[in-house]
Amino acid sequence: MKKIKRNGVLLFLILVFALGWALQFGFYFIKEPVAILIAQYLISYIPLIAVLLTCKVFRKEKTGISMELRFKKTWKTFFLAWMGTFSLVAVCTVFYYFVFRGEYDRNCGYYAQFVPQNVLDMGVNPVDFVPLDLLQNFVLAPFYHLLIVVGEEFGWRGYLMPQLEERFGLKKALLLTGAISGVWRFPQIVLYGYAYGEGYPGAPFLGLLLFVVYSVAIHIFFTYFYYKTQSIWISSFSAGIVYSCAPCALYFLHGDPANTLLGPTITGAVAMVPLVVVSILIFFLSPFGGQARFDPQKNMKYEQPEYSRTALFRRGGKH
Numbered sequence: 423m424k425k426i427k428r429n430g431v432l433l434f435l436i437l438v439f440a441l442g443w444a445l446q447f448g449f450y451f452i453k454e455p456v457a458i459l460i461a462q463y464l465i466s467y468i469p470l471i472a473v474l475l476t477c478k479v480f481r482k483e484k485t486g487i488s489m490e491l492r493f494k495k496t497w498k499t500f501f502l503a504w505m506g507t508f509s510l511v512a513v514c515t516v517f518y519y520f521v522f523r524g525e526y527d528r529n530c531g532y533y534a535q536f537v538p539q540n541v542l543d544m545g546v547n548p549v550d551f552v553p554l555d556l557l558q559n560f561v562l563a564p565f566y567h568l569l570i571v572v573g574e575e576f577g578w579r580g581y582l583m584p585q586l587e588e589r590f591g592l593k594k595a596l597l598l599t600g601a602i603s604g605v606w607r608f609p610q611i612v613l614y615g616y617a618y619g620e621g622y623p624g625a626p627f628l629g630l631l632l633f634v635v636y637s638v639a640i641h642i643f644f645t646y647f648y649y650k651t652q653s654i655w656i657s658s659f660s661a662g663i664v665y666s667c668a669p670c671a672l673y674f675l676h677g678d679p680a681n682t683l684l685g686p687t688i689t690g691a692v693a694m695v696p697l698v699v700v701s702i703l704i705f706f707l708s709p710f711g712g713q714a715r716f717d718p719q720k721n722m723k724y725e726q727p728e729y730s731r732t733a734l735f736r737r738g739g740k741h
Contacts (some may be wrong), residue, residue: 425725429662430476430477430481430483430585431582431586431589432478433476433481433545433583433604433658434473434476434577434582434585435470435474435580435582437475437658438468438469438472438577438594438606440473441468441611442465442468442469442470442472442606443606445461445464445465445611445689446609446613446614447463447609447613449461449601450609450613450614450672454697454706456540458627462627463570465610466571466573466574467573467575468577469574469576469577469578469581469582470572470574470577471487471573472577473487473576473577473580473581473629476581476611477581485576485579485580485581486509486581487576487580487654487738488580488652488653488654490653491618491653491655492652496650496651496653496656499647499651499656500651500652500656500659501648502647503647503656503657503659503660503663504564504659504660504663506561507660507663507664508663508667508668509641510643510696511663511667511668511670511671511688511696512646513665513696514671514685514688514693514694514695514696514697515621515670515671515674515685515686515688517692517693517695517696518671518684518685518692518693519629519674519686519688520599522684522685522692523677525674525686526674526675527674527675527676528549528550528674529548529549530548530549530673530674531675531676531677532672532673532674532675532676532677532678532679533549533551533552533555533672533674534548534563535550535677535678535736536550539707546654551649552673553693555670556626556667556670556673559667559670559696560663560666560667562705563658563662563666563667564663564665564666564667565662566662567592567653567663567665567666568658568659570662570664570665571658571661571662572582572654572655572658574603575619575644575648575654575658575661576590577600578602579599579644579646579648579654579657579694580601580634580654581600582599583595583596583599583641583645583648585600586599591634593705595633596638596641596642596645596646596705597638599641599645600634600637600638600639600640600641600642601637601638604633604634604636604638605634605636605642606637607633607637608630608633611626611629611633612626612740613619615681616688617633617636617687617689618632618633618680618681618682618683618689618690619679619680619681619683620672621680621681622680622681623683624684628683629683631738632683632689632690632691632694633689634698635698636689636694636697638699638701639694639700639701640664640688641685641696642701642704642705643660643700643701644657644660644661644694644705645657646704647660664688668687668689669687671686671688671693672687674686677686685733687723711717725739
């Protein structure tokens with residue numbers, strides 16, 4: 423514990439939970455819909471603020487987070503993150519509707535309720551808008567949603583994960599960081615029905631448990647891109663794709679779901695199965711390497727990670 427204190431992790435955790443939970447609880451008691459909406463965006467920046475307070479204000483040290491994009495050297499991984507993340511979200515959606523075939527509505531009843539009535543009066547089929555909407559969520563939305571999710575990427579992937587890896591090893595750090603990031607959202611799940619809605623069987627405890635499982639799985643997935651490129655922007659872009667594309671799974675329901683405990687969004691117990699499978703494969707097979715990629719006390723320069731003998735995701739040469 424002394425070693426953790428000396429390196430600022432404990433201070434970071436105190437700050438990120440104190441500020442994050444205060445914001446989540448505070449906006450709830452205001453009971454204003456606009457305030458709740460603002461909180462959804464503001465809370466994503468709390469991990470970044472906690473990092474800056476820890477490193478720049480209290481400890482006077484470098485964060486150890488690589489800010490370089492290195493697009494010319496990492497464009498292949500960027501493309502993999504783009505196509506791979508979108509494909510994973512799509513597979514999770516398809517898997518849910520394959521298991522619950524009766525939930526699928528080819529007329530997109532959920533989406534249709536958001537189409538203006540004057541458009542419907544013109545005889546336009548709402549389904550005709552769905553491909554265009556999906557396209558913009560795939561092509562454009564991830565870029566501006568990146569600005570929403572980047573705060574969490576700085577905190578969980580950029581700062582906490584390398585710190586914990588240095589002390590507990592790679593696999594334990596992956597599980598710990600993912601679980602911590604999930605617990606951090608607990609007030610939103612309990613107070614706002616975040617991710618799963620309200621009134622589902624076992625609420626809110628089953629939702630809390632499922633969200634921790636999801637958080638660990640998605641953390642492993644995002645960390646792969648961060649460690650492979652040592653660029654926080656690549657993992658942030660992957661997170662932006664999930665943020666923009668995952669809600670599109672709701673389009674194909676008959677109407678508003680009572681809750682999303684099982685799906686079709688990627689946080690649901692059934693819909694997340696492909697994500698969990700992919701994360702398990704990355705966890706056990708991908709050549710993350712056994713050593714920390716980052717020294718938080720030094721300026722970061724990109725170096726080729728040392729790979730294990732596992733061939734999965736192997737790449738040649740240096741970025």
